[in-house]
């Protein structure tokens with residue numbers, strides 16, 4: 001496995017027996033979340049290079065067809081992970097709803113008041129871009145990003161990229177039990 005990822009069988013991920021610390025920082029979990037871990041949809045470049053041409057065609061066909069999903073139960077999040085998630089999620093909400101509200105307000109003022117002031121354009125455009133921009137914190141604060149977890153392409157295990165050594169150690173300990 002490249003760059004020190006840890007592979008955890010899906011049965012273990014669903015069992016709720018995951019480590020007591022988060023994968024990113026190795027710090028004690030203050031919250032545990034249940035979520036669906038998805039496999040990658042896009043084609044992995046270096047994996048393609050290392051396999052035979054027939055295997056490549058097979059894999060592309062397979063990927064186009066389905067995304068593997070694994071259920072994660074009680075995934076650990078430390079205080080920083082949880083805070084990061086709520087801050088980014090809150091920011092996404094503010095941008096999205098604020099943007100929507102300012103767009104709606106601009107349109108209403110224009111319609112009802114018949115006003116043609118320049119600030120209406122700013123309100124409209126600003127609102128529009130805020131709605132678009134809300135996608136960035138929404139993705140960054142999503143559980144797949146925060147947990148660094150994705151399901152393997154065959155659906156057999158969940159891969160955590162660059163886990164903290166403590167997390168990796170606890171996973172290995174849990175698996176050997």
Ligand SMILES: [Zn+2]
Nearest residue numbers: 022025078081
């Ligand atoms: Zn953490």
